[in-house]
């Protein structure tokens with residue numbers, strides 16, 4: 001059940017999957033940013049659905065219906081609000097945090113998998129039947145995979161109509177429509193206006209041509225941009241990533257070609273003053289070899305900066321811990337950076353077992369220089385993709401330029417990924433992947449935990465064996481003994497990955 005009307009509102013509060021009418025209504029009336037993306041509100045008197053933070057007048061309770069996902073509101077006949085733009089809301093923290101079938105399916109659909117592989121391909125990737133997947137999604141969010149994918153397509157199209165200067169025919173193609181007619185019809189149905197009208201209403205674009213796409217990625221504030229930049233700067237792989245000032249640049253390996261992203265974290269670095277609260281978006285400039293990769297590129301950037309996080313929920317738990325309260329209060333917007341390339345992150349992590357982050361990144365840079373292919377690169381540097389697992393699996397381990405054991409570890413990791421024995425990334429089943437990583441030689445359990453944190457985006461990972469965490473814990477007066485530290489960390493569930501970030505960023509690496 002995903003739709004929630006006044007009369008049918010469940011009051012027992014036992015089932016987390018059901019939206020509670022009264023709490024949804026309260027959240028909407030207060031315009032609380034924490035709930036942005038967690039549900040949408042449809043107004044029966046206007047036929048329009050909104051984000052809970054929409055600035056429009058608060059509708060009467062009798063006119064409200066709440067849905068977990070925009071696609072369910074559209075399936076019930078509502079149009080997306082033109083003012084609050086539901087497609088720009090951060091994704092629901094719930095799907096970001098959960099690692100089960102429905103959450104993985106929603107992430108894949110949001111990343112464009114159905115456009116790429118169809119519903120059957122999506123089901124195959126998740127190792128279930130298309131029927132089972134459909135039933136599960138309908139039970140949880142009210143609509144099946146195809147409706148979710150069509151909704152996503154319309155919203156990507158609208159984002160491109162309004163945020164880019166691409167000709168409308170290119171927008172249709174990039175968003176995944178097979179004809180202009182289909183595109184016009186879908187946009188009209190979803191938003192009540194034709195593409196041309198939507199573009200005219202956003203005629204602020206003075207630049208002509210089809211240069212890089214400038215998009216704005218929303219997040220639930222606060223966001224600690226400085227901490228994010230410091231983390232990325234220390235780990236930037238030469239040739240692939242570069243940080244200068246508040247800007248982060250990197251190449252992207254995307255389903256259909258290469259891409260390049262430039263994220264401007266300056267709006268997110270203002271910690272106080274009038275800027276806080278006003279800037280809830282990260283501007284990103286994308287250059288893509290194939291425009292149809294726009295969804296996948298946005299997904300990578302969002303993951304990299306953990307933009308779907310729910311900082312208020314994290315702060316509530318960690319702020320209640322005597323050991324972490326000061327840290328949590330000092331850095332309420334601390335994010336757990338994800339990654340744009342899970343294999344790259346895993347290789348870097350193998351090397352971080354033996355080297356400080358900067359050195360590990362430099363060693364990765366050697367692999368890039370030798371095996372990384374060229375990527376589209378508007379700025380000259382960086383201009384390489386991180387090598388594929390296949391390229392490193394086929395290379396002679398002795399040629400990797402690493403110590404014998406490290407080379408063997410990187411090589412077996414590459415082979416496992418290239419052979420399909422190990423699936424990294426957001427569609428992977430976390431338990432299966434962690435088990436496969438643990439079976440690899442040369443990877444300590446705490447390094448596996450780091451990969452689970454940053455590549456699988458598991459928000460609740462904490463390895464008390466991690467030497468950097470133990471060191472940091474000791475400096476904060478926490479036990480250094482792994483067993484005692486692990487017990488302490490129990491209080492930080494389900495946000496132990498954020499607790500680990502607080503510890504790691506509290507002390508500079510030794």
Ligand SMILES: [Zn+2]
Nearest residue numbers: 050054081084
């Ligand atoms: Zn609205």
